[in-house]
Amino acid sequence: MKRINLTATFFIFLIHFNLFGQTNGQNTAFTYGEELQFEVSYGWLVLADAKLQVARRPHDQDQRPHYKIDIFGKTKGAATIFGRVNDNWGTYLDIESMLPSLAYRHIEEGNYRKHERVLFDQKKGKARMELYDRENKTLKQVKEYNLPSQVQDIVSGFYFLRSMDLKNLTPGESILIKGFFDKEIYNIKLIYEGTELIETELGMKDTYIFSPQLPKNKLFRGDFPVKVWVTKDQNKIPVKIKANMFLGSLNLDIKSAKGLRNN
Numbered sequence: 001m002k003r004i005n006l007t008a009t010f011f012i013f014l015i016h017f018n019l020f021g022q023t024n025g026q027n028t029a030f031t032y033g034e035e036l037q038f039e040v041s042y043g044w045l046v047l048a049d050a051k052l053q054v055a056r057r058p059h060d061q062d063q064r065p066h067y068k069i070d071i072f073g074k075t076k077g078a079a080t081i082f083g084r085v086n087d088n089w090g091t092y093l094d095i096e097s098m099l100p101s102l103a104y105r106h107i108e109e110g111n112y113r114k115h116e117r118v119l120f121d122q123k124k125g126k127a128r129m130e131l132y133d134r135e136n137k138t139l140k141q142v143k144e145y146n147l148p149s150q151v152q153d154i155v156s157g158f159y160f161l162r163s164m165d166l167k168n169l170t171p172g173e174s175i176l177i178k179g180f181f182d183k184e185i186y187n188i189k190l191i192y193e194g195t196e197l198i199e200t201e202l203g204m205k206d207t208y209i210f211s212p213q214l215p216k217n218k219l220f221r222g223d224f225p226v227k228v229w230v231t232k233d234q235n236k237i238p239v240k241i242k243a244n245m246f247l248g249s250l251n252l253d254i255k256s257a258k259g260l261r262n263n
Contacts, residue, residue, distance in 0.1 A: 027098060027163040029236045032056050032067070033259035036237060040073075040252050042245075047079040050252070054159075054259070059092060061101045066092040069155055083110035091155040097122070098160050103153035106136065118180070122150050127180055143183075151180040162236040166208055189213040191224065198229055200239045201255050206232040207239060234262035 033056045040048040055068035070090040075083075087109070092102040099122050107114040115136035119128045125148070131141040152160055157179055171194040179186050193209040207229040229240040237260070241252040 027095075027159075029162040029234060029261060030054060030067075030159060031259070031261040032058070034261065035256075035258050036254060037256040038252050039255050040250065042250050043248050045079065046077055047250075048073055048075045048085065050074075058095065061092040061094075064101070065095050066101060067095060067159070068092055069159060071155055085109045089155050091153050091159075093156045093159055098156075098163050099150055100153045100156040103155065118153065120147075120151070120153070120180075122147075125149070127151075129183065145180070145183065147180060148185060149178060151178055151185070153179065154181045158238070161230075166230075166232075166236065169208070193227070195232060196229065198240060201253065202239065202257060205229075205239055208232055208236075235260050 032054055034052075034054040036052040038050040038052075039046060040050060051070075051072045053070050053072070055070075058065035059068040060066070068090065069092075070088060073085060073087045073089075075085040085108070088104075088106040090104050091100045093100055100120055101122075102120065103118045105114060105116045113134045115132040115134075117130045117132075119130070121127075125146060127145045127147055129141075129143045129145065130139055131143075132138060133140050169192045171192060173192045175190045175192075189212070191211045191213065193211055195206060196209055197204060197206050199205075208231075210228045210230065211224040212226055212228075213224055225244040227242050228238060231237050231239055235257075237254070237257060238252075239254045243250045
């Protein structure tokens with residue numbers, strides 16, 4: 001199993017799903033201290049644990065209060081035979097504009113290491129990427145990129161989605177989305193498929209279903225290989241993600257949720 005396959009157990013899902021919208025939202029779905037725990041599996045094999053966590057207090061960036069949001073992914077059990085993964089992806093999301101000011105990645109996968117920060121100037125349409133050394137102590141490289149418009153990063157986009165009003169979507173409606181990740185602008189079509197009642201570790205949940213149209217690749221099978229189930233309540237949390245691979249399928253299922261804004 002290659003390193004990209006291990007990362008795909010959680011983060012590839014988010015790359016292709018969470019860059020949903022480009023207009024400002026008003027957040028009533030999540031708050032400080034929220035923590036969502038997931039398990040990632042491939043058939044009978046449990047590959048990894050993942051956690052989405054909102055810091056317990058606001059953090060300042062550019063003298064403005066932000067949500068500090070982190071995603072942690074870590075291999076477990078037999079999956080460590082293919083190489084240990086211990087990743088942290090994060091964002092500083094402006095509380096008022098719901099746009100990111102800072103994104104970061106700390107990647108530990110086998111012997112591979114990557115430490116990166118991206119600072120966004122949403123008003124000027126600029127992104128400054130800073131790449132650090134293996135120990136995350138010395139700045140090695142700086143590059144600047146032009147942004148075509150306001151964008152989300154890999155983590156902030158999902159939380160922006162949760163701030164949106166999803167009730168008026170109609171099945172078959174498609175949305176062209178824009179985000180910045182790994183030096184590139186992504187334009188991806190997201191299809192709303194309707195609703196479904198599903199069983200989860202949190203109980204039976206009414207959910208919205210979304211399918212992103214992915215670029216042709218050697219990892220997933222079909223034009224719409226990924227489906228994402230998001231609760232149809234005020235919290236709008238993801239409870240299940242399924243990706244059809246060329247061999248089998250990857251599943252991400254919620255295991256616990258605490259610190260939710262709405263009871």
